[in-house]
Amino acid sequence: MKRRKFVQAATGGAVAAAVLGKAAGNTKDLYDYRFPLRDLPLRTLSGSDVTVPVQVIGELRDELQGALLVPGEIGYAKARRVWNGAINRRPGLILQCESAADVVKAVNFAREGNLLTAVRGGGHSFHGNSVCDGGLMIDLKRMDSVRMAPDAGVVQVGPGAVFSQVYREVLAWKRIALGGSVGHVGAAGLTLGGGIGRLARKHGLACDNVRSFDLVTADGKLQKVSEGENRGLYWALRGGCGNFGVVTNFELRTHPMAPTILFGAVVYPWGQARDVLNFYADFTAQAPEELSAYLFCMFSPDGEPTVVVNLCYSSGRLADGEKAMAPLRSFGRPLSDSVTAEHWLVSHARYDAMVPHGNLYYQADCFAAEFSDEIINALLDAYPAAPSPQNFFTIEHVGGALSRVPRDATAFAHRDTQYVVEATTQTRDWVVHEENKRWADASQAAVRPHASGITYQNFAAQEGPAALAFEENYARLAQVKAKHDPANLFRMNANIEPGAA
Numbered sequence: 001m002k003r004r005k006f007v008q009a010a011t012g013g014a015v016a017a018a019v020l021g022k023a024a025g026n027t028k029d030l031y032d033y034r035f036p037l038r039d040l041p042l043r044t045l046s047g048s049d050v051t052v053p054v055q056v057i058g059e060l061r062d063e064l065q066g067a068l069l070v071p072g073e074i075g076y077a078k079a080r081r082v083w084n085g086a087i088n089r090r091p092g093l094i095l096q097c098e099s100a101a102d103v104v105k106a107v108n109f110a111r112e113g114n115l116l117t118a119v120r121g122g123g124h125s126f127h128g129n130s131v132c133d134g135g136l137m138i139d140l141k142r143m144d145s146v147r148m149a150p151d152a153g154v155v156q157v158g159p160g161a162v163f164s165q166v167y168r169e170v171l172a173w174k175r176i177a178l179g180g181s182v183g184h185v186g187a188a189g190l191t192l193g194g195g196i197g198r199l200a201r202k203h204g205l206a207c208d209n210v211r212s213f214d215l216v217t218a219d220g221k222l223q224k225v226s227e228g229e230n231r232g233l234y235w236a237l238r239g240g241c242g243n244f245g246v247v248t249n250f251e252l253r254t255h256p257m258a259p260t261i262l263f264g265a266v267v268y269p270w271g272q273a274r275d276v277l278n279f280y281a282d283f284t285a286q287a288p289e290e291l292s293a294y295l296f297c298m299f300s301p302d303g304e305p306t307v308v309v310n311l312c313y314s315s316g317r318l319a320d321g322e323k324a325m326a327p328l329r330s331f332g333r334p335l336s337d338s339v340t341a342e343h344w345l346v347s348h349a350r351y352d353a354m355v356p357h358g359n360l361y362y363q364a365d366c367f368a369a370e371f372s373d374e375i376i377n378a379l380l381d382a383y384p385a386a387p388s389p390q391n392f393f394t395i396e397h398v399g400g401a402l403s404r405v406p407r408d409a410t411a412f413a414h415r416d417t418q419y420v421v422e423a424t425t426q427t428r429d430w431v432v433h434e435e436n437k438r439w440a441d442a443s444q445a446a447v448r449p450h451a452s453g454i455t456y457q458n459f460a461a462q463e464g465p466a467a468l469a470f471e472e473n474y475a476r477l478a479q480v481k482a483k484h485d486p487a488n489l490f491r492m493n494a495n496i497e498p499g500a501a
């Protein structure tokens with residue numbers, strides 16, 4: 001591997017010449033057939049800027065199978081955008097990788113330059129962890145191949161794939177992989193941080209169903225990570241987020257499932273809200289593991305607050321699903337009941353439409369072991385005052401298989417969780433966005449004393465107290481981090497600081 005030389009920008013912007021591998025020369029002829037490159041200022045991990053000579057940038061562009069984008073270039077503006085429109089960062093350089101070899105080059109470039117580095121999978125981090133200001137963005141969007149190996153019952157998933165692609169592929173074989181509720185969320189980020197979905201009660205988290213990872217660590221090595229190889233990393237990658245390198249392939253276990261499921265929503269007027277929330281607490285405590293029931297507080301199209309219980313029965317016979325749902329569907333006086341047999345992809349598409357790309361989003365959440373009276377009171381008090389009618393509360397009922405895995409078996413410690421309580425806000429108005437943030441934080445502040453108080457690492461901000469998100473597994477994670485990423489190159493995540501080895 002040739003050594004690159006990165007040069008500190010001198011005061012006044014003068015740039016010292018430094019060259020990667022070959023003598024400095026007139027590179028204009030070499031590169032002017034494409035976007036004219038220039039010396040590039042890039043942000044380092046320490047926050048200072050380094051100037052990377054045009055030759056270095058040009059050579060990297062030539063080495064890549066994918067694309068190299070600098071500010072101003074066609075494609076750059078689109079590539080820097082992530083799902084949350086509230087995130088508006090401008091990386092100094094974007095590398096759109098096509099292959100694991102490209103990722104190795106990108107990681108070597110980042111490490112040698114000590115560059116602030118963001119890794120983008122599906123781009124759905126609420127806090128924008130996959131895009132940085134001034135530094136390097138390793139964009140994996142192009143690596144989105146999804147390939148089922150039916151005989152082995154596993155699906156190979158590229159790090160740029162989103163869940164709608166994964167579901168489409170595996171359902172063709174009447175099988176399902178463990179993912180989330182929204183089809184446009186990235187398989188990579190979701191799986192690395194845990195991955196809570198409709199089948200978590202039956203089959204566990206997404207990360208519980210990873211057979212192996214291909215991982216590029218900070219030293220630029222491509223490694224296989226599985227039960228039998230690199231076991232420390234295998235433990236850490238299942239819930240430890242993007243702290244340990246760039247995953248270039250996920251091998252996910254799948255489970256038999258017919259594509260037609262029983263799915264729909266029972267909608268209640270706000271006047272029945274307290275009764276419905278109380279009933280939901282009892283109903284979910286008894287529910288079979290095949291049944292997933294999420295409760296939403298959301299405004300109707302007429303602007304009235306409502307309670308929506310969303311039911312999904314996706315394993316076994318649908319007649320059993322009807323039976324399992326019956327007590328909830330016959331409770332109270334609902335405004336509507338849309339539960340019906342439909343294709344898994346159709347049901348997921350409904351969720352996709354609820355959270356389109358580009359709105360200004362904010363999110364606050366915590367785990368809870370029970371859906372107590374105190375939490376119910378806090379939610380009922382807070383919801384009607386939502387500043388934006390697109391804001392909603394979600395209560396996800398989990399437990400089941402997720403909770404049968406020991407807390408220290410993977411990096412995901414929150415195994416006693418029965419409910420995830422979330423406030424999600426969205427608007428297109430920046431003033432309302434600020435009000436939304438205050439509202440979401442205040443509603444969570446009222447819930448937290450009665451819950452775990454711990455944020456799911458997949459929703460955590462980079463600067464947040466990651467130690468909390470990983471609970472007692474943090475110390476061991478910090479050791480794995482020290483071994484594989486001692487300089488904390490991969491820090492744009494629920495960050496684990498390298499600890500004592």
Ligand SMILES: Cc1cc2nc3c(=O)[nH]c(=O)nc-3n(C[C@H](O)[C@H](O)[C@H](O)COP(=O)(O)OP(=O)(O)OC[C@H]3O[C@@H](n4cnc5c(N)ncnc54)[C@H](O)[C@@H]3O)c2cc1C
Binds near residue numbers: 128186193197243
């Ligand atoms: C609309 C919406 C719905 C959601 N629904 C669910 C849900 O049902 N269940 C659930 O558990 N979570 C859910 N989440 C949370 C989701 O799991 C996280 O936001 C997750 O980080 C998104 O992954 P991504 O790849 O799309 O995001 P990105 O923003 O691309 O990445 C998120 C983090 O993962 C890192 N990362 C991404 N790819 C790689 C890689 N290949 N190697 C190493 N690090 C990588 C990034 O650096 C970043 O730190 C939802 C989020 C949104 C916005």
